[in-house]
Amino acid sequence: MKEVRLNNGVIMPAIGFGVFQIPENETERVVTDALEAGYRMIDTAAAYFNERPVGDAIRHSGLKREDLFVTTKLWVQDYEYEDTLRAFDNSMKQLGLDYLDLYLLHKPYGNYYAAWRAAEKLYKEGRVRAIGVTSFGNERLQDLFLHNEVKPAVNQIETHPFFQQKEANVFLQQEGIQHEAWAPFAEGKNGIFQHPVLKTIAEKHGRTVGQVILRWLNQRGVVVIPKSVRKERMMENLNIFNFTLTDEEMKDITGLDTGKSPIYNDMDLPTVRGIGTHKIHD
Ligand code: NAP
Numbered sequence: 001m002k003e004v005r006l007n008n009g010v011i012m013p014a015i016g017f018g019v020f021q022i023p024e025n026e027t028e029r030v031v032t033d034a035l036e037a038g039y040r041m042i043d044t045a046a047a048y049f050n051e052r053p054v055g056d057a058i059r060h061s062g063l064k065r066e067d068l069f070v071t072t073k074l075w076v077q078d079y080e081y082e083d084t085l086r087a088f089d090n091s092m093k094q095l096g097l098d099y100l101d102l103y104l105l106h107k108p109y110g111n112y113y114a115a116w117r118a119a120e121k122l123y124k125e126g127r128v129r130a131i132g133v134t135s136f137g138n139e140r141l142q143d144l145f146l147h148n149e150v151k152p153a154v155n156q157i158e159t160h161p162f163f164q165q166k167e168a169n170v171f172l173q174q175e176g177i178q179h180e181a182w183a184p185f186a187e188g189k190n191g192i193f194q195h196p197v198l199k200t201i202a203e204k205h206g207r208t209v210g211q212v213i214l215r216w217l218n219q220r221g222v223v224v225i226p227k228s229v230r231k232e233r234m235m236e237n238l239n240i241f242n243f244t245l246t247d248e249e250m251k252d253i254t255g256l257d258t259g260k261s262p263i264y265n266d267m268d269l270p271t272v273r274g275i276g277t278h279k280i281h282d
Contacts, residue, residue, distance in 0.1 A: 002241060004223060006153040007176040010130045012102070013069055014218055015238060016041025018182070018225035024050050030229050031057035037234040043156075043225040044095075045073035045106055046087060047280050051094035059096055070097060073106040073134065074119070075280050080111055084118035088127070100128040104156055108136045108266065109276035112144065120150045130154065134182065135266050138171045145175075156180040159222055161198065161213060162190055164257040169220065180223040184213060189262040197256060201249050208236055215240045216253050 001014045017039040022030050027050040031042060035057060044054045051072060058068060072095065078087035092100065103119055105112050112133075119131040132154030133141065145151045155172055159165045159181035172179045186192045198209045205212070210226070214237060217224050226237045245253075264271055 001218060001221070004178055004221075006130050006178055007151060008130055008153055010101070010153065012130075012154075012178065012223060013041040014223050015039070015214065015240070016043050016069065016071070016223070016225045017234070018043045018227040019050055019054060020045070020048055020182075020227060022048075022050055022227070022229060024053055026229065027053035028057045028060075032061065033231040034234050035061045035063060037231060038238050039234065040067055041069040041071070041101075041225070043071045045075070045104075046078075046091050046094075047073065047075045047106060047278075049280075051091055052096075055095035055097065065097070069101040070095065071102040071104060072100060073104040074115060075278075076107050076110045076276055077279050077281070079105070079109075079115035081114045081118045084115045085122070088118075088122055092127075099126065102130045102132060102154060103128045104131070104154065105133045105136075107134070107275055108140050109272060112140075113147070116144060116148055116150075120148065123150055132156065132177070132180075137267070138168055141171075141177070142175075151175070152177055154178045154180050154223075156182050156225075158183050158261055158263060159217065160184050160186040161192065161195070161216070161253050161256040162186050162258050163261050164254065164259075166257070169222070173221065178223060179221065180225065181217050182225065183263060184217055184224045184226050185210060186262055195256070197252055201245065201252065204249075205243050205245075207243060210237055211240050211243075212245070212253075215243065215245055216250060219245055219250060 003011050017034040072091045122128050123131045130153040132152040134156035193209045202209045202212045214224050
């Protein structure tokens, strides 16, 4: 699949480009390279402190706005109703855009009900084409949509061969909410690019491990947003549509699941406290 149709009819590319941990002063160059490589979806966040150079790269690219799909995220600190509206305005100012494609609640902490209601207002006003969440477990996600009007279009969750999110994937499919993978390469952890099972499959297809991982996610119906600061890797990561993994190969990768994150546990108490109280502005 090269694109997916969200539950409100909006078309979203199946692969985009993530800019987490790209320093502000490098971001315009990196995003310019990504757009030149052919990416049309960019995933940023207020908490990444690089929305402005993402916007600069978009503006200088000469690409038509309607050909791009831009995602940004609301940080927990701004999860009150009025704060959300203000934070959205600020993100749009940073990005230099007059509408957004996807606005995500960045973490499942704090007053996300108030934030969601403000996001619903922005959606109804047409300022954002789709709204969703990230890192929400099935229970919190279900509770959120049972007690609100607009069902999230996307849940962006950590997903890669070592943490496959099988239960979330089933639930999201059942509810018509698009599964999007953050850290599709597990941020390089656990020697993912050297893993013998992935290397064997990659060699069979004359591909790289990165391409095999992205293709495996794509064949599971998961949208991906790999990050790289290197143009040759950006091109490599985008080139996943002219080969297909067999059922056997898909199954071999299924066997790599450890059922837990090598990055962090969202529901671990120090994480809930640390991330939940982290401030990105005064
Ligand atoms: P990732 O995409 O899993 O991994 C990025 C790492 O892989 C970088 O070290 C990159 O190095 C390397 N890499 C990329 N392509 C490669 C290739 N073909 N071969 C070898 N190495 C390769 O990690 P991520 O950036 O954390 O996740 C992707 C995006 O998801 C983020 O940028 C962000 O937009 C989003 N995200 C969201 C959340 C959330 O809470 N919602 C959390 C984390 C991430 P180089 O850059 O040196 O190439």
